[in-house]
Amino acid sequence: MATPWLVVGLGNPGPAYASTRHNAGFFVVDEAARRGGVSFSGPRGMFADVAETRLGASGFGAIGDAVKVVLAKPRTYMNESGRAVKALCTFHKIPVDRVIVVHDELDIDFGQLRIKLGGGDNGHNGLKSTRAHLGSGDFYRVRYGVGRPPGRQAPADYVLQPFPASMREDVLVEAGRAVDAVELLVSEGLAAAQNRFNS
Structure with a gap:
């Protein structure tokens, strides 16, 4: 039986943060769940809303020859995201090299994605927490570009503002592209995903 994958979207819980740039990761895993035809629940001890689906040649929601994928949205705040990631990895026996973290990225313009393996945290508290709890930064990242704040606005304030109506x-189109990137990363590997999306 193939080892499952964990796809974690980073964000903050609650309606106050629902449409903010910092919650881009949530938008992506929501779209993955929609494609997979699954809904989220909050299993005890996981610190996250979780949905399980399968991914095969036809994408999320595949049946038959398909790998299990655990989708998650941490219910902790961003700077404690790693608690949920660690709990889910432990429970589902998922190694670090089968973890994909989807997050907002200030250093990439909106409308662009970057896929990478490992690397630094770049000041992102969700990545920092995930690295600390896993004891490694060698997980995959799907970086959803949100761009830099205008003028002298502080980055922390900018990412906690909603995307304009x-x-x-x-925003939803980009979330869909990020799900495409996750599907390609799982099915064909890092090089294929980078060649297509790191334009």
């Missing part, structure tokens, strides 16, 4: 459709 005028961008809502584009």
Whole structure:
């Protein structure tokens, strides 16, 4: 039986944060769950909302020759995301090299994605916490570009602001592209995903 994958979208819980740039990871795993035809629940001790689906040649929601994928949205705040990641890895026996973390990225313009394995935290508290709890930074990252704040606005304030209503459709399109990237990463590997999406 193939080892399952864990796809974690980083964000903050609660309606106050639901449409903010910092919750881009949540948008992506929500779209993955929609494609997979599954809904989230909150299993005890996991510190996250979790949905399980399968991924095969037809994408999420595949049956037959398909690998199990655990989708998760931590219910902790961003700086404690690693608690959920660690609990899920332990429970489902998922190694670090089968973990994909989807997160907002200030250093990439909106409308662009980057897929990578390992690397630093770049000041992102969700990545920092995940690295600390896993004891390794060698997990995959799907970086959803949100761009830099305008003028002298502090990055911390910028990422906690909602995407403008005028961008809502584009935000969902980008979430869909990020799910495509996750599907390709799992099915064909890092090089294939980077060649297609790290444009």
